[in-house]
Amino acid sequence: MLDLSEQYHSMRGEVLETIDNVLSSSQYILGDHAKKLEDDLAHYSHTAYGIGVGNGSDALHIALQAAGIKEGDEVITVPFTFFATAGSIARAGAAPVFVDIDPATFNMDAAKIEQAVTDKTKAIMPVHLYGQMADMKEIMDIAQKYNLIVIEDAAQAIGAEYYGKKPGELGTAAAYSFFPTKNLGAYGDGGMIVTSDRALAEKSRILRVHGSKPKYFHHILGYNSRLDELQAAILNVKFKKxxxxxxxxxxxxxxxxxxxxxxxxxxxxxxxxxxxxxxxxxxxxxxxxxxxxxxxxxxxxxxxxxxxxxxxxxxxxxxxxxxxxxxxxxxxxxxxxxxxxxxxxxxxxxxxxxxxxxxxxxxxxxxx
Missing domain, CATH: 3.90.1150.10 (Aspartate Aminotransferase, domain 1)
Known part of the structure; x- marks a missing residue:
């Protein structure tokens, strides 16, 4: 189904060189390579900020929590997707509310969203399944009508476009996964949030380091979810292609x-x-x-x-x-x-x- 070895051998020299660079620097956590990838992917996504995290599931979860989703809220999404979509909603304390899919694309049927909106609805999480973006214009129209946050599950859609717009450009934020099988895959786990919402970006950065700012001062409960420097360095090599x-x-x-x-x-x-x-x-x-x-x-x-x-x-x-x-x-x-x-x-x-x-x-x- 997937052979990762040929891709590795095609860029083996550059990958090994960048790994050696990281090991020689002794900077393994949130270093220059991670910062470069955050900046480059934010720019690539036509957004202002990139926040590297431990994996794509955490990218969804942290984005939701940073956007203010909490216990008792409802988030509209689809039932035809990888488990992490609804799992991230539940981990944030909210309830997933499902709507059916468009049979032509397998993405969220935007025509069914409005009937699922309640007083508890706080967000919509469309999934850009298999690499094609959902009908974002219709989704954003409904979100604006009801003042809802939109967190895009773009785990499978890095590089995809919707009328020239990238994931994260229309919604409040988007979440990427760097699982090895993805179009931009690491040699292990990794994920990223891209957004132009400054407050969401800042809170995401705090949440990924145990909720601390400054270091050792904790005002909220966070997580240990940081994009590994070695993985970021490898992704920087692969991102060019x-x-x-x-x-x-x-x-x-x-x-x-x-x-x-x-x-x-x-x-x-x-x-x-x-x-x-x-x-x-x-x-x-x-x-x-x-x-x-x-x-x-x-x-x-x-x-x-x-x-x-x-x-x-x-x-x-x-x-x-x-x-x-x-x-x-x-x-x-x-x-x-x-x-x-x-x-x-x-x-x-x-x-x-x-x-x-x-x-x-x-x-x-x-x-x-």
């Missing part, structure tokens, strides 16, 4: 879509890139017939694939107390039964793409 990597992902996606179209729409529905969007294809995710059988067939032929995500969050046991049940969000539930993601990392060879397409066609031709 982010746009190139995203372009390669887009090229692979175009190849898949072009060559799988003969199976569409009966057996396969290829991803849709909505007008005004720049999709960075963290995942190339199809809707497919006979999903589980196809996945087994691909595995037999030496092809990895993944289901992101098999169980919607509203029916996860940990959220049973929220009172949701199966059938509440039919589009999310349908997607969970149909989606399948194919390999799409930048270094994937054309012969691999050809083989994957050929194998999928063989499977479906046998069905017809």
């Amino acid at each position: 982010l746009n190139e990597f995203n372009s390669m992902r887009r090229a692979h996606a175009s190849y898949y879509t072009e060559h799988l179209n003969e199976l569409s729409p009966h057996y396969v529905k290829t991803p849709i890139e909505k007008e005004g969007n720049y999709h960075v294809y963290h995942q190339y995710t199809l809707r497919v017939e006979h999903r589980d059988e196809l996945q087994s067939y691909l595995k037999e032929k030496g092809i990895d694939s993944m289901v992101y995500y098999p169980i919607p969050l509203h029916v996860q046991p940990v959220f049973k107390s929220l009172g949701y049940q199966e059938g509440d969000f039919p589009e999310a539930e349908k997607a969970a039964k149909e989606v399948l993601s194919l390999p799409i990392y930048p270094e994937l060879a054309e012969e691999d793409l050809t083989y994957i397409v050929k194998t999928m066609k063989e499977f479906y031709h046998s069905k017809s």
Whole structure:
């Protein structure tokens, strides 16, 4: 599904040099490399501030808390996403309130948000799933109408654009993940908040160091969640190639879509890139017939694939107390039964793409 070794070997010399630079400096926590990455990613995101934290989940959680989300509040989000989205809301003491997804993009259906707003609603957390941004204009219109904070879950969408706007540029803040599989991946965990809200940025910086400012003076309870200096140094090397990597992902996606179209729409529905969007294809995710059988067939032929995500969050046991049940969000539930993601990392060879397409066609031709 993903081979990180080829990318490493393509930049091995520069990576080892920057690691040696960090080790020689003996500056391991919140040093110059972390500051450079914060500044560069804030600029890249068209925002004023970057705050490096321990991982993408903490980026979401700290951004929420820094924005004032607390116990008793409600935050609107989607049930079709990685657990950290709703988990961060719950960790902040608030209640996740789910709305269904747009079946075309798998992102939040903005038309369903307003009916979920209550007196307790304080924020919206859209997810830019698989690398395509949600309908931010509609989301921001509703947020402004009800005076709501918008924290964008951009863990899978670094480099994505919505009518020329990057994550964090329209919302109150956005959260990135640097998990190794991401489009900009570290060699371990890492995350970042980007925002133009000065107060949110300042409080995020305090929260990531046990709630202290100045050092050893604690006015709020915080966390130990700082972007590691070694990881920041490695990310600085890889960041220079982010746009190139995203372009390669887009090229692979175009190849898949072009060559799988003969199976569409009966057996396969290829991803849709909505007008005004720049999709960075963290995942190339199809809707497919006979999903589980196809996945087994691909595995037999030496092809990895993944289901992101098999169980919607509203029916996860940990959220049973929220009172949701199966059938509440039919589009999310349908997607969970149909989606399948194919390999799409930048270094994937054309012969691999050809083989994957050929194998999928063989499977479906046998069905017809």
